[in-house]
Amino acid sequence: MADLYAVWQQDLSFGLTSDVQLASGSQAGQQRVLRRLLTNPGDYFAHPTYGAGLPAKVGSLATPAELQALVLSQMLQEQAVAQDPPPTVTTTNIVNGVSIVVTYTDAVTAEPVILSFDINQ
Numbered sequence: 001m002a003d004l005y006a007v008w009q010q011d012l013s014f015g016l017t018s019d020v021q022l023a024s025g026s027q028a029g030q031q032r033v034l035r036r037l038l039t040n041p042g043d044y045f046a047h048p049t050y051g052a053g054l055p056a057k058v059g060s061l062a063t064p065a066e067l068q069a070l071v072l073s074q075m076l077q078e079q080a081v082a083q084d085p086p087p088t089v090t091t092t093n094i095v096n097g098v099s100i101v102v103t104y105t106d107a108v109t110a111e112p113v114i115l116s117f118d119i120n121q
Helices: 025-038 064-075
Strands: 088-094 097-105 112-120
Touching (some): 025 097, 025 112, 064 097
Antiparallel strands (some): 097 112
């Protein structure tokens, strides 16, 4: 079953026929990874431990190594992410935040995926 095409913190997208746009395959996997990383634990009532809560880490005393470990532990819980080779995570401090680059192998297509995003105040 396909997921709704929903980019983090944006409105739903509609197709040419005014249907709600769907995401499937690698695209759905990327959206699920971002949702997991950017969701705060406790935000989903039925799944209180779901999410890395990265936005809440901005301005905290978390070290780059701690952020990398947090992201990696969450990535390995996603079905879309192949376990071998393991994902790699790079964090870089930026003004008022952190830039994160995650590289992983899609579990279905075996293609490499690179996600990069900033979390800031």
